[in-house]
Amino acid sequence: MSPEQPYVNLYQANRDSLIAVSPKVMNTLRDEAINVFAQKGFPSRKVEAYRYIDVPQAFEGKDSYAMPQPTLPLSAAQQGVITLNDEVLLNKYYAKAADNEDAITALNTAFSHECICIHLGKNQVLDRPIELTDMFASEEDQMEHKRILIVLEEGASASIMLRYAANNKTHILTTQVVEVFVGDNARLELYELEETHTSFTRFNNVYLQLGRYANVKHNNITLFNGLTRNTIKATLAGEFSEVTLNGCVMADKSQVVDNNTLIRHEVPNCTSHELYKYVVDEQSVGAFAGKVYVAEGAQKTVSEEVNQNICASDDARMYTQPMLEIYADDVKCSHGSTVGKLDDMALFYMRQRGIPLAEARMLLMQAFVGQVIDEIPIAPLRDRLHIMIEQRLKGELDKCVGCARCK
């Protein structure tokens, strides 16, 4: 049997119950999505964007994981900024950015049964950040396919954190598709923070669409995980828009973190920034592939991309692949990547002052990824992340920080 077949079978078995509870627009796309998925199959290592992880293996045997029985949303807030299954919004935006080109997205479109919607109207400004915590608390091995739609109309402004946490150590497989539409002059800070567990397999596809003068800062922080693949696609579709894709990764044990980003400059006069920093320790594997695509005619594009990594042990591996693809002649683009070790001289200097080796290593790693955290504009979040990174390095991040359930 092909690696895809168990998931196609699973779909057939659950199709009716999915359709019974889901919004119409989600149902109309299902059958086509599963067909595309079956036809394309899981991306193999031969697919350029997936060369650093073994996707079929990541899904193998997990089709037996329990799928939460879809139920009709009952008490979810149906007013305010956050809603579930806002049909008007879904009709306009659902699957408009996330197409079936990526087989994981197709799989997600086939299986999703509800969509969390965050909608800000024209010129609506949220003065406080929103945090959505996805707390996996299943007692049995579980599979989930999550869908989030974020729409900021013209001139709107928001800061949103999507946090992925684990309450216990059962095996979890998730796919998630996040579609984000940021209108003209709108501004969004979007944070994604993963602090799950080694028993997690997460595929997360994020699509960002920017209008004229739109500004998006995406921060992608992986503190604790099992196998994680983040695919971030940002499309600068309106002139004078600006996107920042930042991220940091702390990995050890046999954790795998693969971040694949694509920034598409479709029109002139847009700016993009990218800074990703990894510390991979023990037997962990980090991968970063970042492509900046400048379309024909997208003149006056300014883009800078930096990826810096530390392999803190001899067994840790880091793959990095910065890419520029440019079809315009009046642009300013740079990209660079480094992989190094912890600075021996700095370690010795600290030890001479009495700081034990383990703590000296920790201070250096913390300082290294701290640069990404320092760029976060929300001061309390910045402080909390610094503390979380410190706890992570001390091995104290088994519990989620500040979470009442885990105390």
Added chain:
Amino acid sequence: MLEIKNLHARVEGKEILKGVDLTIRDGEIHALMGTNGAGKSTLSNVIVGNPKYEVTEGSITFNGKDLLAMTPEQRSHEGVFMSFQLPVEIPGVSMTNFMRAAVNARREALGQEPLKSTDFLKLMRDTQKLVDIDKKLVSRSVNEGFSGGEKKRNEIFQMAMLQPTFCILDETDSGLDVDALRVVAEGFNRLRTTQTSALVITHYQRLLDYIRPDFIHVLLEGRIVKTAGAELAKEIEDRGFDWIKE
């Protein structure tokens, strides 16, 4: 305090120290002079346990304990401090976090409770005043973007924070103008107690005008070839090292 016997050491496969004997008693200041490549920095790095240097023969005892069996951090906790010739820049690690880690690690090794945050910050402030270092430097990352003089002053600041009993000043005078040199030397003198010993490594007499040594040793080709009183510095300044070789 410090007793070095027949010390042989190499770095990157090359033998640099070829049988060094040196005894430093409580409260004594010893100066170590010698040509470039004679092994002065190798000796200081071996004493503090830099892992790049390999001891092939001989022993170092410190207050009766086998120093060579200790990690660099344990040596530090025993009271050994080196002012680096080239202090290392550590971007992203604040001086405060760095010193807090150092002070508390030492306290832990000595069986003391870690300092409370307020007490630690007060110690930082008081020490700043004592060694006359700019408050701004202490609020930055360790040595990052510091001038040569600022780095050396920062070494003295760290020395004041950690209160070692044995200090190595490894070419503390290199890259310093006369005024900066005086400030750093005076800082060191102020911190000294009658028990503090030091090994002062230098090319020049200049530093020894401020830090008066009890003994001067000349290290040439991996061995101490001459030991005399403070007056030797003047002679070396006038005549160089060649006459000692002969």
